[in-house]
Amino acid sequence: MAQAPLKLLVIDDEPIILESYLKVFEPLGAEFAVSTAPSGEAGLAALRETSFDLVITDLKMPGLDGLGVLEQGRKIRPEADFAMMTGYASVDSAVGAMKFGATDFIEKPFTQEELLRFVRALATSRITRLRKREEEAGFERFSRPMLVQHIVLIITFTLLTITGVPLFFPETFKGVFFLGDSSYIRGLMHRIAAVGLMGLSVYHTLYILWNEDGNRNLRAIIPSIPGDLKEAWGNILFTFGVRPDRPKAGKYTFFEKFEYFGVVWGTLVMVLTGLVMWFTDSILRILPLWVVDVAKVVHRYEAVLAILTIAIWHMYNVHLKAGVFPGSRVWLTGRISREDMLHEHALEFEVLTGRSADAEHGGHGGGAA
DSSP: OOOOOEEEEEEOSOHHHHHHHHHHHGGGTTTEEEEEESSHHHHHHHHHHSOOSEEEEESSOSSSOHHHHHHHHHHHOTTSEEEEEEOGGGHHHHHHHHTTTEEEEEESSOOHHHHHHHHHHHHHHHHHHHHHHHHHHOEEOSOHHHHHHHHHHHHHHHHHHHHHGGGTOTTTSTTSTTOSTTOHHHHHHHHHHHHHHHHHHHHHHHHHHHSHHHHHHHHHHSOOHHHHHHHHHHHHHHHTTSSSSOOOOOSSOHHHHHHHHHHHHHHHHHHHHHHHHHTHHHHHTTSOHHHHHHHHHHHHHHHHHHHHIIIIIIHIIIIISTTTTTOOOHHHHOEEOHHHHHHHOHHHHHHHHSSOHHHHTTTSSSOOO
16 A cells, blocks of 8 residues: 555645645645645634644634634644744744644745645654554554453353363263253353353344444455455465565454354354253254254354364464464453554554555565555
C-alpha cells in the first residue's frame, strides 16, 4: 500500500493565502490532499464533515478567530493536529496558542519553499508522535464484550473438558473426587457448563448480527476464498523459505478464520448431539434408537477433536510459538502491540492508520500482498 496523502485543511480569510496553499500542495497530490475554508465558521463546518490530519488556521480572522477554531476544533477532531499562521505583530499570541494545543506556527509573509518546509515538518512530527503513541498503547484488538465472551468460552470449555474426559476413562477416574462417570456432581457440572455454552452461543449470534462492533468483526472474519487461499499458500512458501517475506493479513488471518468457524461448527455439533443424549427418552418417542447411538459417537469424538485442537493447535499458535511464548496477553487486555500488528495484521494496520506497513516496518516482516 502506498502512503495515504496527508489530509490538510487551511483556514484563512485572505483568498491569496488560500491560493498559495493550493498552488503549493495540489501538484503534490500523492503526498497531500488540501482543502480550504474562508472563515473560522466554515473551517469548523468542514471539520464536522471530514476527518483531517492537519489543520492550519490563521490567528486573526473576523468572526471566529484562530483560538476559537483551535478550542472548538480539537473537541470535534481530537485526533487532528492544529497549527497557526500569524503576522509578525501576533507572534506572542501564536506562541501562547501553542500552550492550548497548537503544535507550531508560521509567520506571514512566507515563501512557497518556507510553507512546504513548514508543513512537511509538521507531518514528520505528527508521524513521530503517532508512532510513539502506538508503541506505548498498541492497538485495540478485541472490545470488552468480545473479551467477556472469550473468557466465558474458556470457562465453559474447561468445565466441559474436566467433567467430560472421565467418561472416556471411567476406571481411571473411579473414586477420584467427584469425577467418577456416575457422579451426580460431575454430571450436574457438565450440564451447567453446557447450558452456559448454549447461552453464550445465542448471545454471540445476536451480537454479531445486530451489534455494530460484532457485525463489523463478522464481516472481517467471513472467508474470502481467493484472498485466504493466496495468503495460506504464501505462508507455506514463507515457512519453507521459498518466499522471503510473510504475506500481509487483515484483521483476521486465514488461520484465525479457520479456527473461528471450526469453533462455530464444533459448538453446533456438540450442542445438538448433547441435547439428544440429555433428552434421550423424549428423542426415542419420535426417532429410532440408532439416532441416539450416532449422537453418542459423534459427541464423543467431536469432543476429542475439540480438546486436541485447543490443547495443541490453538495453544501453540497463540501462546507457545516463538515470539509469543510464554503467552499472549491480548485475551486479557484486548490490545495488540504495534510490532505484532505490523507483523501479523499488516493490512489492518494500513486501514487503521493510512500508512504503509512496509515503510513502517522498515521493509521487514510486513511482507508483500
